Amino acid sequence: MAEMSNTKKGSKAQWWVYKMSNKKQVKGNHYKNMTMQPWDFIIENKLPYCEGNIIKYICRYKSKGGIDDLEKAKHYLEKLIEIEGRKNCTW
DSSP: OOOOOOOSSOOHHHHHHHHHHHHOOSSOOTTTTSSSOHHHHHHHTTOOHHHHHHHHHHHHTTTTTTHHHHHHHHHHHHHHHHHHHHHTOOO
16 A cells, blocks of 8 residues: 655654555455555545546456446546637636
């Protein structure tokens, strides 16, 4: 399992709980064999909700949901494009 840096807000006690929660997975084992679990990557990189879900579904599609997970990732990507497109609107 990849080590995570200690953030300014984080403490060794919090990191221990964080590592312990990676040992448990509810319904399945599609994340357990990954070098770094998607939520660790998402948190470490401070990714927003839509981007984090895209990462999650892309990472697990081969071991869990197949095409359905790719469709979910695509749906979140479409929403992200919609959100980012609004930022450029002048109306």
